[in-house]
Amino acid sequence: xxxxxxxxxxxxxxxxxxxxxxxxxxxxxxxxxxxxxxxxxxxxxxxxxxxxxxxxxxxxxxxxxxxxxxxxxxxxxxxxxxxxxxxxxxxxxxxxxxxxxxxxxxxxxxxxxxxxxxxxxxxxxxxxxxxxxxxxxxxxxxxxxxxxxxxxxxxxxxxxxxxxxxxxxxxxxxxxxxxxxxxxxxxxxxxxxxxxxxxxxxxxxxxxxxxxxxxxxxxxxxxx
Amino acid sequence: xxxxxxxxxxxxxxxxxxxxxxxxxxxxxxxxxxxxxxxxxxxxxxxxxxxxxxxxxxxxxxxxxxxxxxxxxxxxxxxxxxxxxxxxxxxxxxxxxxxxxxxxxxxxxxxxxxxxxxxxxxxxxxxxxxxxxxxxxxxxxxxxxxxxxxxxxxxxxxxxxxxxxxxxxxxxxxxxxxxxxxxxxxxxxxxxxxxxxxxxxxxxxxxxxxxxxxxxxxxxxxxxxxxxxxxxxxxxxxxxxxxxxxxxxxxxxxxxxxxxxxxxxxxxxxxxxxxxxxxxxxxxxxxxxxxxxxxxxxxxxxxxxxxxxxxxxxxxxxxxxxxxxxxxxxxxxxxxxxxxxxxxxxxxxxxxxxxxxxxxxxxxxxxxxxxxxxxxxxxxxxxxxxxxxxxxxxxxxxxxxxxxxxxxxxxxxxxxxxxxxxxxxxxxxxxxxxxxxxxxxxxxxxxxxxxxxxxxxxxxxxxxxxxxxxxxxxxxxxxxxxxxxxxxxxxxxxxxxxxxxxxxxxxxxxxxxxxxxxxxxxxxxxxxxxxxxxxxxxxxxxxxxxxxxxxxxxxxxxxxxxxxxxxxxxxxxxxxxxxxxxxxxxxxxxx
Numbered sequence: 001x002x003x004x005x006x007x008x009x010x011x012x013x014x015x016x017x018x019x020x021x022x023x024x025x026x027x028x029x030x031x032x033x034x035x036x037x038x039x040x041x042x043x044x045x046x047x048x049x050x051x052x053x054x055x056x057x058x059x060x061x062x063x064x065x066x067x068x069x070x071x072x073x074x075x076x077x078x079x080x081x082x083x084x085x086x087x088x089x090x091x092x093x094x095x096x097x098x099x100x101x102x103x104x105x106x107x108x109x110x111x112x113x114x115x116x117x118x119x120x121x122x123x124x125x126x127x128x129x130x131x132x133x134x135x136x137x138x139x140x141x142x143x144x145x146x147x148x149x150x151x152x153x154x155x156x157x158x159x160x161x162x163x164x165x166x167x168x169x170x171x172x173x174x175x176x177x178x179x180x181x182x183x184x185x186x187x188x189x190x191x192x193x194x195x196x197x198x199x200x201x202x203x204x205x206x207x208x209x210x211x212x213x214x215x216x217x218x219x220x221x222x223x224x
Numbered sequence: 225x226x227x228x229x230x231x232x233x234x235x236x237x238x239x240x241x242x243x244x245x246x247x248x249x250x251x252x253x254x255x256x257x258x259x260x261x262x263x264x265x266x267x268x269x270x271x272x273x274x275x276x277x278x279x280x281x282x283x284x285x286x287x288x289x290x291x292x293x294x295x296x297x298x299x300x301x302x303x304x305x306x307x308x309x310x311x312x313x314x315x316x317x318x319x320x321x322x323x324x325x326x327x328x329x330x331x332x333x334x335x336x337x338x339x340x341x342x343x344x345x346x347x348x349x350x351x352x353x354x355x356x357x358x359x360x361x362x363x364x365x366x367x368x369x370x371x372x373x374x375x376x377x378x379x380x381x382x383x384x385x386x387x388x389x390x391x392x393x394x395x396x397x398x399x400x401x402x403x404x405x406x407x408x409x410x411x412x413x414x415x416x417x418x419x420x421x422x423x424x425x426x427x428x429x430x431x432x433x434x435x436x437x438x439x440x441x442x443x444x445x446x447x448x449x450x451x452x453x454x455x456x457x458x459x460x461x462x463x464x465x466x467x468x469x470x471x472x473x474x475x476x477x478x479x480x481x482x483x484x485x486x487x488x489x490x491x492x493x494x495x496x497x498x499x500x501x502x503x504x505x506x507x508x509x510x511x512x513x514x515x516x517x518x519x520x521x522x523x524x525x526x527x528x529x530x531x532x533x534x535x536x537x538x539x540x541x542x543x544x545x546x547x548x549x550x551x552x553x554x555x556x557x558x559x560x561x562x563x564x565x566x567x568x569x570x571x572x573x574x575x576x577x578x579x580x581x582x583x584x585x586x587x588x589x590x591x592x593x594x595x596x597x598x599x600x601x602x603x604x605x606x607x608x609x610x611x612x613x614x615x616x617x618x619x620x621x622x623x624x625x626x627x628x629x630x631x632x633x634x635x636x637x638x639x640x641x642x643x644x645x646x647x648x649x650x651x652x653x654x655x656x657x658x659x660x661x662x663x664x665x666x667x668x669x670x671x672x673x674x675x676x677x678x679x680x681x682x683x684x685x686x687x688x689x690x691x692x693x694x695x696x697x698x699x700x701x702x703x704x705x706x707x708x709x710x711x712x713x714x715x716x717x718x719x720x721x722x723x724x725x726x727x728x729x730x731x732x733x734x735x736x737x738x739x740x741x742x743x744x745x746x747x748x749x750x751x752x753x754x755x756x757x758x759x760x761x762x763x764x765x766x767x768x769x770x771x772x773x774x775x776x777x778x779x780x781x782x783x784x785x786x787x788x789x790x791x792x793x794x795x796x797x798x799x800x801x802x803x804x805x806x807x808x809x810x811x812x813x814x815x
Contacts, residue, residue, distance in 0.1 A: 087550075189376070191305075196577065
């Protein structure tokens, strides 16, 4: 192991992986320098301060997003047998792979924090707008059971149109959930939660833009 | 699309994904035999003792993350991931989501940790200019005072999201001299030296995260319809080098503006899709921007579109072209070739946290898309993705890299997270080809834990890899059928005092015999010269090398003239002329 002979600015000690309750007592390092208005100062020993852990907002977000993603997968499941356009199939496949993996990542995160993980099917029931158990409001952008039924009953151009409409709205709902997380106290302070929320934001935002283009019809051949 | 270089195992059944993947299985079956032979498949897991596969490279040294910048209880802790690199002299600056490290690389075979700083707030993207170190912060736990306790309140004067500026005149005692707050924080940043202005350096800030409340930072507006919205723009910070504490945002160019109407959300071409649907949909953020100041151009990846910017006025970049991928890849970053005639965009599908190099993952997704650039217009040419399937426990997707200065070829050392390092030749943009690689097994055998190469960059003769979990890797190229010793030696002649990978500078080779020999090797490999001519040229170079003064000049000039005659009958006339030019350079330098 390398030993550096120069003064270390941050004494490492043992890093405590701060997980669990965000309300745990914090022991700020006594030597953290005051930074003046311009943000300048010598930076002092910050290694001992415990890191922010996951909190209620994070857990709620992860749980909710699992259910939200589950409905997106219900929609993409319908595509292979109903969609007319190849570009919509491609779009749906990308959404399906992304959200399938993200569900797995979110379930892993919950388990690692000792939180219960429901099956994805249970989530679909809870999350559907206008349906589900009492006390469990529908999440932003979710399709109602009626809308899902209509989607399942349609094929060809009609399916394509409905799919894009419902999925765009669904994606926009996800962005609302991400914004809500980052606006809540302590939300997203956990690095993994922040990263996942940012990735959902980035990918789904790009997908919304692409789906809106698809709504204008199949794209012309690319410049060659 | 070059499907020949992209080899996939038959798709494994994955439930619903099998519905989509079924079509892939039939096409991939003949490739199964080749897939089994790639040593990157099936490597043993481990943090510092994982199995390794390496080809045409040597792992010269490796160093783990220092105390304070990793979590012993959770090696995959997102809060301590290593991130990007910057170089100055014999120092390598390695960013981390919790601060940064300075490595002394005077001896690349034995890097030593010179200093480090714990200052949380990812992603910790770093750049260096003179005695200043810049660091990007976007995460909500970033604090002005570098504390580790985070910031609980949604709006707080203690929070920092933006670009930190440190004075590193004394690299053992860095001082934060400025902390420029931005409305969306800084996901990455790019230094833009202005060739016409030595007093300042500019910093392009890409913010991809949520817009801060005006209660926290005055003037930040999140609503997309508002003319002052913080969306649809990049921030430009001007840093007076003599007084960096005066650094401030000088413009916020709306690089997505519609060229005709000036509407800020110009790249969004959707129609009216009902109430509430407009507000969230548009292309409104840029990931990495790579600048090439000598060409006056920057290439960016903004919300999935590839864009080209004119940066001749660094404070006011203007978009000149944009492209969408018809296969639905979304781009995140870009690299120019040295001549500025090709751009390689990367699709960082999954943001680097997901395994996207599995046998079932499409070859066009999570990959590189290569475009030719002509008259400021981009035209798609090909795709590249590492050909070895990675496991579901390995986050893997195309990420950062830089050019290897082999004359006459476009070669990039690229990071693929736990897909490892891949050296790809994209000289023919339609037929990219892998020529070297390094890979480890997953960090963990059972679970997906963050690891792998964040960025792999060439610097003064070596390739340095910032390994998210394992620390710092240093590689050297080894000759092979794809790359000769002369070509490697010619690359080593290109030396710089500073390197910030998102700032590309024109690579120029000095007059040297090894440069001429590199071209000869290439012509031999590509049959651009007949075998007899190759031998003759080699002999003549050898003879000329032993001469000096006027005799050498004459010999070389005659050789160059002879080579020019070869161009007419060569299948690679351009390369023959590169060779004759290199020989003329030598003639001019003869003493």
